[in-house]
Amino acid sequence: MNSGPNEARSPSRRPRAVVLIGPQGSGKSTLFEALLAAAGSPPGRRNGDARQRAMGTEARLGHCTFMGDAWALLDCPGSVEFAQEQAAALAVADLALIVCEPDPGRAATLAPAFHALEAAGLPAMVFVNKADTLGETHVRDTLAALQAHSRRPLVLRQVPIREGGEVTGYVDLVSERAYRWRRGAPSDLIRIPEQMMAREAEARAALAEALADHDDSLLEMVVEDTVPTPDDLYRPMHADVVAGALDPVLIGAAERRHGVLRLWKALRHDVPGPEVTAARRGIAQEGEALAQVFRTLHAGHGGKLSFARIWRGAVKDGATLGGGRIGGITRYMGGEAAKVPEAGMGEVVALGRLESAATGDVLSPSGSAPTLPFPAAPQPVFALAIATEDRKDDVRLSGALARLAEEDPSISVIHDAEAGQILLAGQGDLHLGHAVARLAEAHGVRVATSRPRIAFKETIRHPARHHARHRRQTGGHGQFADVTLEVAPRTRGDGFVFEDRIVGGAIPRKFIPAVGEAAEEAARRGPLGNPVVDVQVTLLDGAFHSVDSSDMAFATATRMAMQEALSKAEPVVLEPVDQVTVLVPQDGTAAAQRLLTGRRGQILGYAEKPDWPGWDEVQALVPESELHDLIIELRSQTMGLGTYTRRFDHLAETRAR
Template sequence: MPRKYPIEKTRNIGIIAHIDAGKTTVSERVLFYTGVSHKIGEVHEGDTVMDWMEQERERGITITSAATTAFWTPTYVTRTHADINADQRGKEYEHCINLIDTPGHIDFTVEVKRSLRVLDGAVVVFDGVAGVEPQSETNWHYADEYKVPRICFINKLDRMGASFERSFASIRERLTPLAFRAQLPLGAESDFSGVVDLLRVKAFEFQGEKGERVVEIPIPENMKADAEKYRRELIEAIADNDDVLMEKYLAGEEIPLEDLMRVLRKAVIDNKIIPVFTGSALKNKGVQLVLDAVVDYLPSPLDLPPVKGVNPETSAELFRKADDAEPFTALAFKIANDPYVGSLTYFRNYSGVLKRGSYILNGAKGEQERVGRIVRMHANQREEVEEIYAGEIAAIVGLKNTGTGDTLCAPESPIVLERIIFPEPVIGIRIEPKTKADQEKMGTALHRLADEDPTFRVAGDPETGETIISGMGELHLEIIVDRMKREFGVEANVGRPQVAYKETITTEAEAEGKYIKQSGGRGQYGHCWLRVKPLERGKGFVFENEIKGGIIPNEFIPAVEKGVKEALTRGIIAHYPVVDVEVALYDGSFHEVDSSESAFKIAGSMAFQEAARRAKPVILEPLMKVQVIIAQDFLGEVTGDLNSRRGKIETMTDRANTKVIDAKVPLSDMFGYATALRSLTQGRGSFSMEFNSYEPAPNNIAQLIIEGKKK
């Protein structure tokens, strides 16, 4: 079956924002205006298309990234080519938009990160009252990390207290000086009625019961001066990116709209300009013009550089461009368990064509699998397809050995793309099945859920044998337990949340590990010397083999590494996992007869434990970025309380009639904060919290942790 849409008319975009900025409401309008759904779903009514999990509809938040494919013909085409029939218009101007709606709650950051890794562009949604919020900053930094071109949409301009200018200023101050107004709002709060398009010098209102008619109106007299001022600012920024345009601009010539749009498109793709649009998705105002901007300014797969990887056999650098004729190369960015079809592997196809029934290679694992069925996803509905082309997003049903971040490729052209790095879990709870019948099912359920979510971990407590599950926050784990019950029929009792402490070393050290056992017959002999040194925070574990001249045979080297890895999980001073350490194997010896893998594994473990003990180990605790919003009257009590929780206050700013406090506070001191804040502010305060970093715990706190008195 030939490609329906040329690759230059394909857009892979995500909608990202802080919780409650209105992402899902924007997505639902997109689905309605593009004809994917014939009814607008509302978050507050629990009937949205993109939020399809029961937990999402109950809580009114997005938990997983829902993917869907929609088609869009820009509104200026339908307005200016009314004489062309719809079929012709569709063929010539319609674009295919693969849309991913991501969560805003910090506990589900993994969904945002893995989506941004495979997207070509993003629409960043802001609340017109609150402006930039903590999760907006986190998501923005992820988008910077992956160099994702983006446009902004200041939403909720109909709300009391909304201000386009204040929200725009917060984007400029806290996120980027490259933001420029592409639109201005007509009116504010309950009088908000439409937008002024600064490039086209036109105003638009949205008429009809669902705002489906985009109607051009004259720019009101009282807005002409502002429109002219901000249009000049935008055009100057655009002209800065093109010498010919700059000459025309300086000469005072009128620059044609097509030239402005062409250069603005290139500047957005190069992350040199971020245009800001506005509207109210709930009131059906502005979303169609954002879709126009997605088509006009965000990149197609062809606009971006070829994807880079390495040959797993030779380590040579490889490049694959977005072309159907190139070898098949894709990244698996999400694993989901569907109750009807089983395991679904979502993938982004970077190059080549994937056909149903073909064989693919997992580049990292070196294993081949057959592609049984390919589906294009619409939230949780599936459309079966025969093939997927370069630049498209789809899912494969039933892959057995593929994990998040694995590269899928043509067996004859192996490649491994850069993996997605996920944050470490910061909170854990003990969990036990309610009945004997739940015991076995619980293990299966937890491991299925862990396959889906790289920030969710399952481990056994070596001392008590209890199961401990860890994640990014209390809500994250609450939803995991809820899904176990609903999807797998497993009832479980859970303990109190506990902080996921880690251990690390602070200096270099060396140690010997020698395991010799003689008890009649063949003995055991393993002997190695290890050097350990600390790594930067977040770098994990690195193993270096410095053995020369075969003093330890090659077949025993992996056994030493395995022994070290096992010792890492057991900890040094308080049984917490050891992180951010480099281990080098540099010396040792072996016995022709008695040496074995198991002996070298034990020797590796012994050497690491001794070296780590000498390397001044410390306990690391998670530090959280906390934002508290309160009335001015409660400032003293709230800051005093944060200080008592070992918090460091970084900034205090004014927002409308409230005070916004930004602080860093250890997670262990934040349990029960919601109740404390309610009591301190008579129920008039709110806060949000996200993981910031792991930092060494002060000595007195570390001692309490070691003694088990601090959870």
């Protein structure tokens, strides 16, 4: 393929990092493989387990060289359930390559990605994949649908050529060159078809106008109706991409290798170097070596791997970094893991056996490294109770869970002492299914899963009083205690309280603490089998024996009185109710409200989410027992986009569905 003006020039000779992101089904991983193949680096076997790579549940790293420049490509999972992998990779990238299908109806699936990139100020390009399937759809319709979800201008860099109702190539608007695709081979340079002239001129004028917004000399040309040269467009486009001022849009078909070389040349020209990215993140170029860990992997016999971007200086195998000694530096070049003695500024590599390094850590030889922003893990939206299939694995489970959570910060391990369960919490059923499989395959611990128990409580509706006497006579001292207790409801959330109203010494003061402790203990399991909350227990009267009374006797009498009094006070079950905030595209708002009300939810209101055009937040109060699989149904009704956050709000009497 012939090169256009300036395409032989690269803005940085240091290794650059590009992250591929996009929804499932967009062909993102196919493009990843195509880019590596076009750079002469066959896919082969890359880091991570083959089955999980096929499922698209793990990020993949590939190294290659294109036209003399070194690159690291990161292919992120497309499922929203693995968004943390994507967010972590973006934190160390120079540019994000957004991959999408030419279907305007699926444009909303890119909204979270656009928002994340805009918030981070990260440069981006858009690659409309599967352009050979456009049919009657116009790429400008796809562009308009995408623009509705992006605050940055999206500008066409290429327009498709149609022949016989099929897309067979494209016109590059900057170089004004036309190409016809050839499967598995470089495209043919052709003359711009006559019927494309008007459309090409219109699209090129729109590109020039968008670039002129930030370039005075180009603005003057546009105002004076002067046709800009390719160089007049290359210069401001590079500046705008690096600044995150706009996202150029290219087209192709990765499966057929169409448009891949042209994409490579656009990346080579416009992706900023690591020194530019470091400056944007506030990292000075003077000083000791600096690396940031963005992913952790426990690789069995290979030990712990810390995938990191080198932001400054160079790191050598065996050197001290972040308080640990590097036990191997790995690149993934030519389809194979290759050990290298050193990694320099800009490289993305796996550092071996840094046991104390965690995902997000910034490492330096002295251990005195600056703190750099790193995405926080999202709140869990799905949980499973887990238990080992073989009790002999109980001892190993704790360590395996710790390693699992270290690999994936969006996994939470919760020890629910009240329910007597270990909970694995994450971003959905696929996410936790992958976690359970990894526990077995990578950490050697097989677990069974079940639905978590809900922490039901109970309380009473009316006051009740009961008198209980405990008397037992055996050889020697016997046991004697007599108490009269009253239980009464308190305001929700006020908790348990014990009050002593004994007068006249009916019960000696030394026995009163035993009564209070026994009453509180008895409230831990009420007549309906749940902990009793929001009650007041009052000791009204009693009797004692100078010889046979004791703390133990009064505790026994108190438990007897509590059991009967609570049973007579009309006990009711309380369930936890959470305040839920659901985030959905606006065309899914009505469906989300129906879903919540169908789960006994009380809608509190909804409004457009600030800085998220086209998205709503729905507020509701929903019983916790209805939230277990809410995320599954919510995503099924919103193209996988809906999500929610929750926090405990109050306890309420259970209501039948």
